Each structure stands twice: as C-alpha cells, then as structure tokens.
Amino acid sequence: xxxxxxxxxxxxxxxxxxxxxxxxxxxxxxxxxxxxxxxxxxxxxxxxxxxxxxxxxxxxxxxxxxxxxxxxxxxxxxxxxxxxxxxxxxxxxxxxxxxxxxxxxxxxxxxxxxxxxxxxxxxxxxxxxxxxxxxxxxxxxxxxxxxxxxxxxxxxxxxxxxxxxxxxxxxxxxxxxxxxxxxxxxxxxxxxxxxxxxxxxxxxxxxxxxxxxxxxxxxxxxxxxxxxxxxxxxxxxxxxxxxxxxxxxxxxxxxxxxxxxxxxxxxxxxxxxxxxxxxxxxxxxxxxxxxxx
Amino acid sequence: xxxxxxxxxxxxxxxxxxxxxxxxxxxxxxxxxxxxxxxxxxxxxxxxxxxxxxxxxxxxxxxxxxxxxxxxxxxxxxxxxxxxxxxxxxxxxxxxxxxxxxxxxxxxxxxxxxxxxxxxxxxxxxxxxxxxxxxxxxxxxxxxxxxxxxxxxxxxxxxxxxxxxxxxxxxxxxxxxxxxxxxxxxxxxxxxxxxxxxxxxxxxxxxxxxxxxxxxxxxxxxxxxxxxxxxxxxxxxxxxxxxxxxxxxxxxxxx
Numbered sequence: 001x002x003x004x005x006x007x008x009x010x011x012x013x014x015x016x017x018x019x020x021x022x023x024x025x026x027x028x029x030x031x032x033x034x035x036x037x038x039x040x041x042x043x044x045x046x047x048x049x050x051x052x053x054x055x056x057x058x059x060x061x062x063x064x065x066x067x068x069x070x071x072x073x074x075x076x077x078x079x080x081x082x083x084x085x086x087x088x089x090x091x092x093x094x095x096x097x098x099x100x101x102x103x104x105x106x107x108x109x110x111x112x113x114x115x116x117x118x119x120x121x122x123x124x125x126x127x128x129x130x131x132x133x134x135x136x137x138x139x140x141x142x143x144x145x146x147x148x149x150x151x152x153x154x155x156x157x158x159x160x161x162x163x164x165x166x167x168x169x170x171x172x173x174x175x176x177x178x179x180x181x182x183x184x185x186x187x188x189x190x191x192x193x194x195x196x197x198x199x200x201x202x203x204x205x206x207x208x209x210x211x212x213x214x215x216x217x218x219x220x221x222x223x224x225x226x227x228x229x230x231x232x233x234x235x236x237x238x239x240x241x242x243x244x245x246x247x248x249x250x251x252x253x254x255x256x257x258x259x260x261x262x263x264x265x266x267x268x269x270x271x272x273x274x275x276x277x278x279x280x281x282x283x284x285x286x287x288x289x290x291x292x293x
Numbered sequence: 294x295x296x297x298x299x300x301x302x303x304x305x306x307x308x309x310x311x312x313x314x315x316x317x318x319x320x321x322x323x324x325x326x327x328x329x330x331x332x333x334x335x336x337x338x339x340x341x342x343x344x345x346x347x348x349x350x351x352x353x354x355x356x357x358x359x360x361x362x363x364x365x366x367x368x369x370x371x372x373x374x375x376x377x378x379x380x381x382x383x384x385x386x387x388x389x390x391x392x393x394x395x396x397x398x399x400x401x402x403x404x405x406x407x408x409x410x411x412x413x414x415x416x417x418x419x420x421x422x423x424x425x426x427x428x429x430x431x432x433x434x435x436x437x438x439x440x441x442x443x444x445x446x447x448x449x450x451x452x453x454x455x456x457x458x459x460x461x462x463x464x465x466x467x468x469x470x471x472x473x474x475x476x477x478x479x480x481x482x483x484x485x486x487x488x489x490x491x492x493x494x495x496x497x498x499x500x501x502x503x504x505x506x507x508x509x510x511x512x513x514x515x516x517x518x519x520x521x522x523x524x525x526x527x528x529x530x531x532x533x534x535x536x537x538x539x540x541x542x543x544x545x546x547x548x
Contacts, residue, residue, distance in 0.1 A: 175395075177391060177393050177395035178395060178397065180348055180389075180391070180395060181389075181391065181395035181396070181397070181454075182397075183347070183348065183381075183384065184346055184348070184384060184387070184388075184389035184458070185384075185385065185408065185409040185412075185413055185457070185458075185461060186381040186382060186384045186385025186409070186413045186461065187381070187408075187409075187412060187413055188377060188378065188381050188413075189377070191412050191413070195408065195412055196397050196399075196408075199399040200397075200398065200399055
C-alpha cells in the first residue's frame with residue numbers, strides 16, 4: 001500500500017471493549033423482555049387485541065381526553081389568576097395565592113379527589129343568592145357533586161396550583177431591563193405586557209405546560225376511584241367481570257402510551273417555534289443556510 | 294432658550310432607603326449640547342440619568358426636561374405625579390440607551406426599531422418599516438434587519454438599540470454606559486454612531502468611562518462623586534486641568 005503523506009493520514013479512535021459490552025448488555029435485556037412477553041401465556045395477547053378497540057374502552061378513552069382537556073383548560077385559567085395574585089404587590093392578595101398553592105401542592109391529588117366527592121358531608125346545602133336580598137336558591141350539594149363534577153373540580157383546583165407556579169416562573173425569567181426598555185419607549189402597561197413581556201415568558205411556560213398536560217392525561221386515571229368511567233375504570237369494569245386483569249391493564253397502558261407519545265410531537269414542535277429567537281447564533285445561521293438550500 | 298432638547302436639574306435628591314444616592318445635583322444641558330457624566334462607580338451617575346427619564350423617581354428638587362416639569366405637575370405648592378399616560382408621553386420624547394442593550398429578544402432588529410412607532414405612536418407598519426430601514430442604515434446595519442438580537446454581536450446590538458431609541462424622534466438621547474458591556478474591539482463602532490449623532494445636533498447626556506470620547510465630542514463634563522456634582526465645566530478644560538482634588542485623583546486613576 002502506498003504510504004500517505006503524514007498530513008493526510010486519518011486519525012482513528014479504536015473501539016474499546018466497553019463499547020461492545022454496553023451494546024451486549026442492552027440487547028440482552030431487551031431480548032429477555034421480548035422473550036418473556038412472547039412465551040409467557042399469562043400475558044394473553046389475543047385477549048389484549050380483542051379488547052383493544054371495544055366500545056367500553058373507546059368510550060373510556062374519550063372521557064379521559066375530555067377530562068384532560070377540560071381540567072387543563074380550567075386549571076390554566078385559574079392558574080393564571082393565581083399567578084397574577086401571587087405577583088401582586090398587595091401582601092394580602094399574594095398571601096392568599098401563596099396559601100392556595102401551598103395547600104394544593106402539599107396534599108395528594110387522590111385525597112383531594114375523594115375529599116371533593118364527599119364535600120356534601122361538610123356542606124350538605126349551600127345557598128346561591130344575591131347578598132342583602134331575599135333572592136336565593138338552595139342547592140343540594142349531594143346532587144350536584146356527581147363523580148364527574150368531583151373529578152373535574154379536584155383535577156382543576158390541583159392543576160391550577162402547579163400552573164400558577166409555572167406561569168409565575170415564566171414572568172420571573174424576564175429581566176427588569178426588558179420592562180425598562182419598554183418604558184423608555186413610552187409603552188404602557190398592556191402594550192408592554194402583550195408585545196414585550198408575554199412573548200418572552202413563553203419559552204419557559206410552554207414546555208412546562210406540555211409536561212403538565214402529559215401528567216394530567218395520566219393523572220386522570222386517579223378519578224377511577226370515584227367510579228368515573230374513564231379509561232382505567234373501563235378496563236377495571238371489564239376485568240372485574242372476566243378476571244382478565246393483566247391483559248386489560250395492558251390495553252389501558254398501551255392507550256396511555258399512545259396518547260402521551262402523540263402529545264409529545266406537537267409539544268416539541270411548539271418548543272422549537274418559541275425558542276426561535278433565543279437560539280444561539282451558530283445554530284440559527286446553520287438553519288438559515290439549510291432553508292436556503 | 295428654546296425648551297426642546299433641554300434638561301435643567303436643581304438640587305436633585307434621591308435616596309434608596311437610608312442611602313442618599315443624589316445629594317442636591319445641579320445640571321443644565323442646552324439644546325444640541327453633548328454632556329458627559331463621569332465619576333467612580335457608586336457615585337450616582339446612572340441614577341441621575343435614570344431619574345431624567347423616570348426609571349427612578351426623584352425625591353426632591355426641580356427636574357425640567359424639554360421645558361416642562363418631568364413626571365410631575367406643580368400645583369398648590371407641591372409636585373403631583375402625572376398620570377401614567379402623560380408620563381409615557383414625556384418619556385417617548387427621551388431616547389434611552391442601556392448598558393446591557395435591552396433589545397427585545399422576541400423581535401428582529403427591524404421589529405425592535407419599529408416597536409416604538411408602531412406600538413406607542415400607532416404609526417402604520419409600512420411607514421414605520423421604511424423609517425426603521427433608514428435608521429438601521431444610518432447605524433451601519435442595513436443588512437441586519439431580519440436578524441434576531443441573539444444573532445448579533447454586542448456592538449451591533451447596541452447600534453440597533455440606538456436606532457430603536459431614535460425611531461421615536463426624541464429631542465434628547467440618554468446613554469447609560471453604552472460601551473461598558475462591549476468587547477474592546479467593538480467599542481469603536483458604537484462610539485462612531487454616537488459621534489455622528491452629536492454632529493447632527495442631537496442633545497446628548499451620557500454616563501461614560503470613555504474619556505477620549507468625552508474629550509473629543511462633549512461640550513460639558515460633570516464629575517460626580519458620592520452623590521454630589523463635584524466639578525462641572527467645559528469638557529476639555531475639566532479633563533485637562535481639573536480644579537478639584539477629587540477630580541484630579543479620579544482622572545489620574547483612569548487616564
């Protein structure tokens with residue numbers, strides 16, 4: 001072989017034993033898992049497939065999605081209100097928000113859900129009316145607080161506490177100089193908020209909110225204890241009858257997995273969109289070049 | 294004296310808690326004049342500048358900008374704070390350039406320059422864009438309009454910030470240590486833009502450590518120490534032959 005000039009010689013890093021060992025270990029673990037899943041008949045894969053798209057499961061799936069969307073939307077709105085209160089310069093207002101957040105983040109959601117379901121034990125009747133008039137309607141709390149209402153109330157109130165902290169963190173990430181620059185141009189409160197501050201809070205708020213949505217989607221399974229026929233509860237109802245516990249839990253798990261994976265796609269798209277202006281110069285330059293080609 | 298582009302301060306006082314930052318500052322800047330405030334750090338230079346466009350409020354004393362009381366209106370032997378709307382209006386006639394640039398990272402360079410006219414003055418976007426392009430060309434960044442601040446060097450960002458302030462057609466430009474956050478090789482391009490502005494008759498008040506710039510461009514220099522205006526006078530005179538001992542000591546240290 002012709003001797004290459006020294007400055008043209010390739011530089012090679014030899015593969016070391018540990019590079020192969022890592023692969024071998026990982027492959028062995030995966031192979032073991034696949035083998036047991038295929039050979040252990042107790043998984044009952046045919047049962048999994050037969051129930052995968054039955055009406056009860058699909059209905060549960062739809063209810064899970066509805067619960068996620070409704071609780072997330074209401075929780076975000078309430079969270080926004082709490083975040084604004086928490087950032088208030090009025091100590092009693094920010095104190096109230098802080099109290100709320102401490103309470104709802106400091107107690108388990110499962111306990112909160114059961115609590116709301118049983119709220120009638122605490123307040124059997126409430127009256128909704130106009131203060132200082134005789135106009136009022138008595139409300140039977142037991143009738144209003146159905147399992148579904150308790151589920152939405154519980155998930156929403158809990159979510160609001162987390163969203164409040166996320167939104168507050170987003171605002172805290174915007175430096176004082178941005179407010180000052182807007183002020184020095186003569187911008188006023190709402191314009192400054194809408195065009196300068198809020199867009200800059202998004203890179204901090206959006207990814208965290210995405211995580212919350214995924215957490216909420218899985219968290220809805222907790223309301224199964226209230227007898228709300230969401231995905232997990234639907235699966236439980238079936239195996240209570242047929243004793244095919246494992247296959248039906250697999251059915252529910254696969255659906256949760258599909259939904260969380262589907263959610264992570266738009267999340268990463270939105271993340272990329274909002275990080276556009278804060279990306280490092282080199283990365284942007286490459287991106288621009290690529291889009292030109 | 295034509296009031297536009299003038300700054301008059303008499304016995305200006307400002308405290309942060311128990312710490313007195315400004316102890317009765319007097320200052321006069323005539324229209325078209327270039328004034329530099331120099332002095333050691335912590336002497337109150339930046340606070341004085343920030344009072345002049347309302348980023349800090351004044352505790353006591355007289356502050357008249359563009360011929361009217363700034364931030365307050367005098368009535369019944371007292372100064373009453375202006376409504377946020379009137380304050381914003383007064384501010385929009387004063388351009389401010391910050392040490393840390395403070396460009397809006399969510400907008401392109403052009404968007405930054407357009408933001409004042411479009412969002413505050415409600416200028417239509419096309420007119421604002423044309424003007425933004427003119428101003429970016431004026432600061433030597435004609436081809437950077439589409440770039441985001443993160444894609445620009447410090448010197449470029451500061452020049453965009455100057456263009457952004459100019460877009461409001463201010464009668465006064467304030468500069469708070471505009472080159473202190475820059476790498477040494479980028480200082481020159483920003484000073485060149487400022488020199489241009491000075492030659493075009495803009496009233497400028499700047500806090501700076503660039504003694505060379507002060508000597509070449511400034512009409513007046515104010516030396517501050519510990520919240521007091523120690524020495525004030527013709528720029529070349531003060532820098533070459535300071536009368537006060539504290540000024541002499543400071544200049545010996547920095548020159």
